[in-house]
Each structure stands twice: as C-alpha cells, then as structure tokens.
Amino acid sequence: MKKERSKKYRFLQILRILSQAGFFSLFFYLLFVTHFTGKDYIGRVEVFFHFDPLLAVATSLAARAIFASFVLAAITIVITFVAGRFICGWVCPLGAVQQFFSFIFKRAKLLKPKMDGRSRLAWKYYILIFVLVGSIFTLDLVGIFDPLSFLYRSFATGIIPGFARASSAFIAILYSLRLSSVGDALAQFFSAISLNQTFRQGFLLSLLFFGVVLLNISKERFWCRYLCPAGALLGLFSRWNVGKIRIDLDKCIKCNLCTLHCETQANPYPNEEWRSSECVYCYTCAAICPTNAVSFPVKAAPEKIESVDLSRRKLIFTTLLSIIAVPFFRITPAGKRASAKLIRPPGALPEPKFLQKCVKCGECMKACPTNALQPALEEAGPEGIWTPVLTPKIGYCEYYCSLCTQVCPTGAIKELTIEEKIKVKIGTAWVNKNRCIPYALGSPCIVCEEHCPTSPKAIKLVKNQALLPDGTVRTQLAPVVDLDLCIGCGICETKCPVVDDPAIYVTSVGESRSEKNRLLLELIKPPVQAEEAK
Amino acid sequence: MNRRDFLKDLALGSVLLRFTPSLLTQAKNIPDLAMIQGDSPALITKEALAALGGMNRFVAKGDNVMIKPNIGWDRTPELAACTNPEVIKTLVELCFEAGAKEVTVMDNTTNQAQRCYARSGIADAAKAAGAKVPFVNPYRLKKMALRGEWLKEWEVFTEFVEADKLINVPIAKHHSLSRLTMSMKNWLGAIGGARNQLHQKLDEAMVDLAAFFKPTLTVLDAYRILVRNGPQGGRTSDVKLQKTIVAGVDYVAVDTLGTGFFGLKPEELPCLGIAQKRGLGQMNLEKLTIEKRTV
Numbered sequence: 161m162k163k164e165r166s167k168k169y170r171f172l173q174i175l176r177i178l179s180q181a182g183f184f185s186l187f188f189y190l191l192f193v194t195h196f197t198g199k200d201y202i203g204r205v206e207v208f209f210h211f212d213p214l215l216a217v218a219t220s221l222a223a224r225a226i227f228a229s230f231v232l233a234a235i236t237i238v239i240t241f242v243a244g245r246f247i248c249g250w251v252c253p254l255g256a257v258q259q260f261f262s263f264i265f266k267r268a269k270l271l272k273p274k275m276d277g278r279s280r281l282a283w284k285y286y287i288l289i290f291v292l293v294g295s296i297f298t299l300d301l302v303g304i305f306d307p308l309s310f311l312y313r314s315f316a317t318g319i320i321p322g323f324a325r326a327s328s329a330f331i332a333i334l335y336s337l338r339l340s341s342v343g344d345a346l347a348q349f350f351s352a353i354s355l356n357q358t359f360r361q362g363f364l365l366s367l368l369f370f371g372v373v374l375l376n377i378s379k380e381r382f383w384c385r386y387l388c389p390a391g392a393l394l395g396l397f398s399r400w401n402v403g404k405i406r407i408d409l410d411k412c413i414k415c416n417l418c419t420l421h422c423e424t425q426a427n428p429y430p431n432e433e434w435r436s437s438e439c440v441y442c443y444t445c446a447a448i449c450p451t452n453a454v455s456f457p458v459k460a461a462p463e464k465i466e467s468v469d470l471s472r473r474k475l476i477f478t479t480l481l482s483i484i485a486v487p488f489f490r491i492t493p494a495g496k497r498a499s500a501k502l503i504r505p506p507g508a509l510p511e512p513k514f515l516q517k518c519v520k521c522g523e524c525m526k527a528c529p530t531n532a533l534q535p536a537l538e539e540a541g542p543e544g545i546w547t548p549v550l551t552p553k554i555g556y557c558e559y560y561c562s563l564c565t566q567v568c569p570t571g572a573i574k575e576l577t578i579e580e581k582i583k584v585k586i587g588t589a590w591v592n593k594n595r596c597i598p599y600a601l602g603s604p605c606i607v608c609e610e611h612c613p614t615s616p617k618a619i620k621l622v623k624n625q626a627l628l629p630d631g632t633v634r635t636q637l638a639p640v641v642d643l644d645l646c647i648g649c650g651i652c653e654t655k656c657p658v659v660d661d662p663a664i665y666v667t668s669v670g671e672s673r674s675e676k677n678r679l680l681l682e683l684i685k686p687p688v689q690a691e692e693a694k
Numbered sequence: 695m696n697r698r699d700f701l702k703d704l705a706l707g708s709v710l711l712r713f714t715p716s717l718l719t720q721a722k723n724i725p726d727l728a729m730i731q732g733d734s735p736a737l738i739t740k741e742a743l744a745a746l747g748g749m750n751r752f753v754a755k756g757d758n759v760m761i762k763p764n765i766g767w768d769r770t771p772e773l774a775a776c777t778n779p780e781v782i783k784t785l786v787e788l789c790f791e792a793g794a795k796e797v798t799v800m801d802n803t804t805n806q807a808q809r810c811y812a813r814s815g816i817a818d819a820a821k822a823a824g825a826k827v828p829f830v831n832p833y834r835l836k837k838m839a840l841r842g843e844w845l846k847e848w849e850v851f852t853e854f855v856e857a858d859k860l861i862n863v864p865i866a867k868h869h870s871l872s873r874l875t876m877s878m879k880n881w882l883g884a885i886g887g888a889r890n891q892l893h894q895k896l897d898e899a900m901v902d903l904a905a906f907f908k909p910t911l912t913v914l915d916a917y918r919i920l921v922r923n924g925p926q927g928g929r930t931s932d933v934k935l936q937k938t939i940v941a942g943v944d945y946v947a948v949d950t951l952g953t954g955f956f957g958l959k960p961e962e963l964p965c966l967g968i969a970q971k972r973g974l975g976q977m978n979l980e981k982l983t984i985e986k987r988t989v
Contacts, residue, residue, distance in 0.1 A: 198812040351829035529806040606871045607890040615928025657890040
C-alpha cells in the first residue's frame with residue numbers, strides 16, 4: 161500500500177486555519193473599535209452577533225418579536241443546510257480559540273487524544289433544548305451559553321481588562337528603566353483606545369473563560385463537542401447536507417488515526433458511523449490519513465445519515481426540567497419591586513422586556529466611555545446575571561454619549577440619537593445629608609453641582625446651617641436635587657469627594673422606562689420612548 | 695533636571711518674572727494688559743499678543759512650550775465650557791513663529807478625556823497648527839512640594855513644570871464656589887490626585903497652584919463667556935458673546951479685568967484678594983496700564 165498524505169486536504173486545512181484566524185481577527189477588531197473614536201455614531205460593530213442563529217431563534221422566542229437585523233442569521237442556516245457545520249469549523253471565533261488551544265495542548269503533550277466510546281455529545285443538545293424551551297416561556301438564558309456572547313463577555317470584562325492592567329505594569333517598568341519616551345508612546349496609545357479596566361466579577365468571568373480553555377486538556381474542542389448550543393442547533397440543520405465523508409476501503413489500513421484525531425468526535429471511521437451533525441469540516445481526518453483514503457466528495461443528492469443519539473426519555477426530561485426551572489428563576493424580589501441599584505443604561509427597555517432581549521454579551525460594557533456599565537450579579541434576579549447595570553461609584557453616564565444604545569445587538573437597549581438620549585432619565589440622585597460635607601461637616605464643597613450636566617442644573621445650592629461638634633453653627637452652600645431636572649446620570653456620585661460611600665448617590669426610582677418605579681406623580685411626563693416609537 | 699536645580703530655576707524665574715515686565719514697560723511702553731475686542735477669535739488673540747510686544751517676548755528660539763487650555767468638559771465650542779479652539783490654534787502658531795521647538799497642548803479633563811479633546815475642537819485645531827496634543831499621562835504624575843500657604847504638596851503632571859515656557863489659556867466662566875473660573879482656577883487641570891477635595895478651600899488652593907505654576911503668559915479667552923450654570927453650561931442661553939481676549943503676564947490682573955465681564959467687582963472674588971496679599975499680582979486696575987482696542 162502506497163503511503164501518502166493528501167496534499168489537497170493539507171491545503172484545505174491551512175486555508176481553514178487562515179479563515180479561522182481571519183474571522184477571529186475580525187471579531188476582535190470589531191470588539192477593539194467599540195469605544196469612542198471621535199464620532200458620535202459608531203456604525204454596526206455588533207454585526208457579528210446578527211449571524212448567530214441561536215441568538216436569533218432564542219431571542220425571537222423570548223421577546224415574541226422578529227428582528228430585522230437577524231436576517232443575517234439566515235445566511236448561516238442556509239450555509240449549514242447545504243454544506244454542514246462549516247461555520248463552526250471555519251468562522252466561529254470561539255471555535256478558533258478552542259481549536260488553537262487544543263492544538264497547543266496536544267503539542268505540549270498535555271492532551272493525548274483517546275478513543276471515546278461513551279458519547280457525551282448529547283449534552284449540548286440538552287443545553288439547547290433547555291435554552292429554547294426557557295425562551296418559549298420568556299426566560300432568556302441564551303446569553304449565558306451562546307458562544308459569541310460568551311467570548312465577547314469574557315474579553316470585554318475579563319481578558320482585556322486583565323491585559324490593560326498588565327500593560328500598565330509594563331509601562332511602569334519602562335519608566336523605572338528610564339525608557340520614558342517608549343512609556344509615553346504606549347501610555348498615549350492606551351489612553352486613546354480607552355480600555356475599561358474595572359469590572360465587578362471580572363475575576364470570575366475571566367476564570368470561566370480560562371476554565372473553558374483548560375477543558376481542552378481533557379478533550380479537543382471540549383466546548384464545541386459537549387457544550388455549545390449554537391453548534392447543536394447547526395447540527396440539527398446539517399443532517400441533510402451534500403458534503404459527506406467517504407473512506408476508500410481499498411486504501412484504508414484501519415489505523416483509526418482519523419477517528420482518534422477528530423476534533424469533534426464525528427467518528428469518521430467506520431464510514432457508516434460518521435456523524436454528519438458533529439463534523440465541522442476541519443479536514444483533520446482527511447489530512448492526517450496516511451494513505452489518502454479519506455475524502456469529502458460533494459453529492460448532489462443529500463442523504464440523511466448517522467447522528468447523535470438523543471434518547472427520547474432525556475429529551476422529554478430536559479424539556480420538563482426547563483419548564484419546571486422557569487418559575488424557580490423568578491422567585492426573586494426583582495420582579496416585585498424595583499431594585500434601587502438596578503440602574504439600566506439609557507434606552508433600556510422596561511425590565512421584563514429588557515431581560516427577554518438582553519443576551520449578556522457585554523457590547524455595551526465595552527462601549528461605555530466611563531466604565532460605568534457593569535455585569536449584574538443579583539440586582540436583576542438570577543435570569544438577569546451579567547446584564548448591564550450602571551454603577552455610578554465606578555463610572556457615570558456621559559451626557560452626550562449614546563454608544564451603548566448603538567451597539568446592542570438585540571435592541572434590549574433601544575438605539576437612541578444624542579438628542580433623544582439626553583431626555584432619558586435613568587434614575588434619580590439623592591443627597592445623604594449625614595455624610596455630605598457641607599451638611600455634616602460645615603465645609604464648602606459643591607463638587608456635585610459643578611459636575612451636574614443638565615442646564616439648568618438638577619443640583620441646586622441652598623444655604624444650610626451645619627451644627628458643628630463644638631456647638632457653633634456654620635452656613636454653607638449645600639446641594640439639593642431638583643427631581644424634575646435630574647436624569648440620574650450619576651456623575652455626582654462618581655465625583656463625590658466622600659469616596660467610600662458617596663454622599664450623593666443615584667437610585668433607579670423615576671427612570672423613564674418604568675411605569676411603576678415612580679416617585680412624584682406630578683413629575684410624570686409622557687414616556688419618551690413610547691413617543692419616539694411612533 | 696534634578697529637584698534642586700529645578701527649585702533654583704524656579705526661584706530665579708520668579709524674581710525675573712517679577713521685575714522684567716515692569717522694566718520692559720518703562721523701556722518700550724508695553725502695557726501690563728492687552729484687552730482686544732473683535733469678531734475673530736484668531737485675530738484678537740494675535741492683536742493681544744502684538745500689543746504685549748509679540749510672542750518673541752515670551753517664547754525664545756528652541757523653547758518647549760506648554761499651553762494649558764481648559765478642555766475640562768465634553769462640550770462643543772458654542773457652549774463656552776472649554777477654551778476657544780481658534781484661540782489655542784493661533785497661540786500655537788505664534789509660538790512656532792517665535793521659534794518654539796515644540797508646542798504641547800494638554801489638560802486633565804473632567805469628562806472622558808477622548809470626548810473632551812475631540813468635541814471641544816481643541817485637539818484638531820492644535821494638531822492642525824503642529825502642536826502635540828497628548829492626554830495626561832498618569833505615569834508622569836508626581837507628588838511635588840508646592841510650598842503653598844494651604845497646599846504643601848500635591849500630585850502634579852510633570853510636563854507642566856518641565857516645559858521651558860508655560861502659557862495659561864483659561865476661558866472665563868461662572869462657578870458656584872469661586873464665583874468665576876479664570877486663570878487661577880484653570881490650574882486644577884494641571885494636577886491629578888483627589889482634585890475634588892480642593893473645594894474645601896478652593897480659593898486658597900487656586901492661589902497656591904497659581905503661585906506654584908508661575909505661567910510665562912496668561913491669555914484669558916472671553917470670546918464666549920459662560921454667565922450661568924458654570925462651569926459646564928449646556929445651553930447657548932447660558933453663553934454671552936463677549937468677543938474679547940485679555941492677555942498679560944500678571945494673571946491676577948488678567949482675572950481682575952475678566953471679573954468685569956460678569957458685572958462683578960474684584961472684591962467679590964476672594965482668590966484675587968488672597969493673591970494680591972501674597973504679592974502675586976495687582977488687582978487694582980488703576981495701577982496698571984491697559985491697552986484696550988477693538989479690531
């Protein structure tokens with residue numbers, strides 16, 4: 161038998177690696193440019209998400225809405241119908257990360273591919289069912305498991321902040337080595353690209369990402385094999401595709417290398433047991449075959465063949481589990497009474513609608529110029545984990561900025577022009593007179609009033625007599641909030657000199673998106689968003 | 695330059711600054727202050743400098759010049775929260791004409807720096823004239839001895855201290871605590887640290903900072919002035935078109951003259967009294983020669 165590896169598939173393999181690198185770079189580039197670059201309007205940097213059929217299906221189900229922008233996901237579905245899970249193997253940026261690290265771990269001999277008799281491939285289908293059934297009952301958990309959301313969120317709130325902090329340390333070293341001109345150049349570069357460095361749960365979210373990367377030590381493309389619900393969805397579509405594997409039994413020496421090294425456990429050998437729904441067309445099997453026996457001929461007539469065994473019992477069980485889970489996700493006061501700290505970005509839809517649409521991707525958090533938007537932990541209940549919450553102690557809502565509303569891929573934050581945005585009230589500021597410097601200590605301050613961006617200012621100054629510890633009285637100008645003018649941007653809280661627990665703080669009450677979270681009835685104006693929708 | 699040399703230079707410089715202008719005045723009849731009114735911000739800036747004897751009087755060949763505008767806020771020029779970009783551009787050009795080697799324009803902003811630099815129009819205008827417009831660099835922030843009466847030490851961006859010549863270009867605006875913000879208040883943008891704590895004794899802090907930075911020249915932009923809702927404003931109705939530039943070496947005098955635009959008396963601004971008492975400048979306008987012109 162002539163031993164010869166296929167040049168054609170080696171070439172296709174290289175092409176696939178280039179494609180993965182290209183699409184990962186595109187994904188990263190779009191993430192990288194999601195910040196203020198000198199223009200008020202940023203363009204469609206979120207477009208990657210619109211090619212994701214899982215987000216399209218789950219969010220449409222949960223929000224009971226059809227999204228025009230998700231029309232692009234149809235392209236992904238059509239490609240998958242015709243050609244199989246090409247998108248997973250050639251385009252998906254998380255797939256690229258998985259494959260890259262699988263390769264590294266294999267090279268480092270940390271990962272030794274083994275034949276896997278037990279099939280856990282069904283996991284991802286159960287996750288898919290769980291997510292989709294939840295969506296039918298308006299519980300939108302897709303953002304937790306969706307590969308693009310997962311990757312974007314991990315980068316925006318974990319990996320990039322970590323990188324930015326490492327760069328800061330590096331720049332500090334440059335200065336200590338008296339390389340200050342290099343240091344200056346780097347410091348200017350990092351200022352210009354404004355990387356947000358502070359995230360609650362940033363440690364946890366990075367850990368999750370590294371965890372998913374490390375899982376590749378156990379199995380190649382662990383996420384893609386066992387966990388990815390988007391891959392599962394494409395797997396369902398790919399059963400009838402026209403590109404099937406064919407092993408030339410005359411050439412085959414039954415070495416099993418193809419099955420051993422299959423990235424996604426699609427089981428190339430024996431031919432009849434190949435799982436069309438699992439193959440991502442990475443062409444590892446065809447390229448590795450020592451006798452050039454594996455090929456992927458295009459067959460005009462699609463045929464349905466072997467796929468993952470999904471036991472009917474387990475499917476019914478998962479469906480039931482998801483239905484049962486829905487009410488449990490909602491045993492939370494979040495739905496009963498507005499949470500004071502649940503300050504949503506301007507343009508955010510009313511809370512139940514917002515949760516149905518938000519896919520927790522972190523685009524808004526990356527775009528925010530002041531690092532104000534933070535991933536929620538418990539403020540919005542369990543289903544609202546990692547949704548954006550404005551945290552004025554960390555950053556404030558920049559008055560003339562509407563970037564977060566422009567980058568939201570699902571419209572959970574409605575796109576607003578600058579003129580529309582400055583009319584939106586996201587909360588209300590309150591003075592804590594027990595801690596406010598003029599009220600409590602009788603010293604001048606007015607920092608909050610100085611920073612208040614509305615005109616006329618929502619923070620007014622009145623003369624106040626403070627009683628000092630020695631019994632004397634000192635009169636100072638002290639802040640009072642005009643509820644009618646305050647938009648809740650939070651710059652007062654961010655800039656308050658009482659650093660640990662700011663003496664002026666914003667709560668969500670009065671937010672224009674809510675009909676319930678209101679205060680003085682006489683201040684209620686016709687809702688801005690309803691007006692604009694017309 | 696080490697610290698000792700720096701302090702020596704500072705002492706020498708302050709002595710020189712104190713006496714040079716008056717000597718020059720005697721020699722050439724140069725006024726203490728120029729107050730030029732006109733429709734073009736660029737033209738009145740040029741005329742003000744010409745009246746003071748030209749930029750050559752302040753900037754020597756090969757100098758590294760630092761220009762300190764107010765770029766504090768994410769506001770466009772017509773809202774008069776930041777220094778007029780045309781004034782900055784003109785000053786950069788004049789510095790280069792006088793032989794400056796390098797001109798830097800920089801401010802520690804209050805709103806996000808990228809937004810302030812871009813939307814104030816200052817970054818583009820200054821770059822067009824050939825200046826460097828970097829963001830403040832936290833690695834160049836050093837705690838320095840200010841030796842002020844209240845502020846003994848504070849974090850300062852060293853570029854402002856290391857420049858050969860320092861030109862302060864504030865915009866005249868309303869402020870709730872110091873009444874107005876002009877040249878002395880503008881120094882809060884040259885420092886870092888917890889600036890919001892300086893408000894507890896803002897007038898003293900402003901004077902200490904002004905005494906520390908000792909600008910070569912002060913050019914007060916009163917083309918558009920903010921008469922209420924300062925220091926940010928937000929509506930064009932907060933803005934008054936004054937179409938004036940006030941320039942001089944004596945920043946106390948410059949601020950005193952600026953007070954008049956707001957219908958206030960100099961005595962109503964505590965910082966002026968404190969500064970005069972410390973011998974930093976003159977707030978009695980009758981003792982000064984002022985060239986007032988409309989172009």
